[in-house]
Amino acid sequence: MSKILIIYTGGTIGMVESEDQQTLVPFDLKHILEKVPELHKLGAELDSVSFDQPIDSSDMMPAHWAHLAHQVEVNYDQYDGFVILHGSDTLAYTASALSFMFEGLRKPIILTGSQLPIGRIRTDARENLITAVDFAIQKIADEPVIQEVAVCFEDQLFRGNRTKKFSTEAFDAFISPNYPDLAAAGVNLNFDHQELYRSEKTAFRLTGGFDQRVAVLTFFPGITEQLVLSVLTNESLRGIVLMTFGAGNLPRHPWLLEAIKKAVARGLVVVNVTQCAKGNVEQGKYETSSGLAEGGVVSCGDMTLEASLTKLMFLLGQSEDADWVRDQMATNLKGELSIR
Ligand code: ASP
DSSP, X not given: OOEEEEEEEESXXXXXXXTTSSXXXXXXXXXXXXXXXXXXGGSOEEEEEEEEEEEOGGGOOHHHHHHHHHHHHHHTTTOSEEEEEOOSTXXXXXXXXXXXXXXXXXSOEEEEOOSSOTTSTTOSHHHHHHHHHHHXXXXXXXXXXXXXEEEEETTEEEEGGGOEEOOSSSSOOEEOTTSOOSEEESSSEEEOGGGOOOOSOOSXXXXXXXXOOEEEEEOOTTOOHHHHHHHHTOTTOSEEEEEEBTTTBOOOOHHHHHHHHXXXXXXXXXXXXXXXXXXXXXXXXXXXXXXXXXXXXXXXXXXXXXXXXXXXXXXXXHOSOHHHHHHHHTSOSSSOSOOO
């Protein structure tokens, strides 16, 4: 019988109305599990642990990612898989961050949550939790089918570091714009076996450490030199994500390329992520992105912002060597980047 550890971090799934009935606040794990007695019919042995203080995922920090990863590490041998209950708002960041932390992962780590609290009449929480556990217990020839960090929402299973929260309203709140779904839950659980991630490493290992000295600079028509320079010359930063237009384009102000080059020369890792959900950065395709690659800006290709940012924080946490970080940013580490 499969053994699954459910880890509860907080989020709408377990929330209840506050005393004044005005807002939703995180509640405890017991409250969730007693609402889903069917879980026990899946034929798996389920254990659960909870954050001491469940949180709204807007409060999620790299220290929480480290705590979650540690929970998986210390329980890795005793369990066949892990299901993490998480608020949907920053779930894609946590899924991405966790994906970079593990080497040689051979078991599923599936994140799920919900748009409505588990106590509400039309809740999506019950289905999401049951489906996530069902995905986590699937095996072929005694091997877990899923051996990566994945996200389960509304009958779909996605690679975690390819996801984005797309809707505040719909039950299918997540998309994986640049990578096929890993599986769909219909009458049967249908996996797209070709798309599943398999680690080449044999030993299971957790690497921790994120450097928070990063910034995301979102461009818009009319952005001022003053604002851009305040970020690019900021002494406290080690990495900057430029959120660019279309296929990685920026305004052609001469001062902009100069400032980027100076930041790179100072040792900052500057990367280029498109504001478009779908598609990829192609530096040099348009005049408005020519000079960026030469200026030392790394293209994030088709990586999501969530994957690019957490990867940057993770790599900066591993090394002082900016060239190594730039090289790794452009390398597909955990299926987060399509190499073309
Ligand atoms: N604010 C909530 C959270 O992310 C929303 C949700 O769970 O869906 O924790």
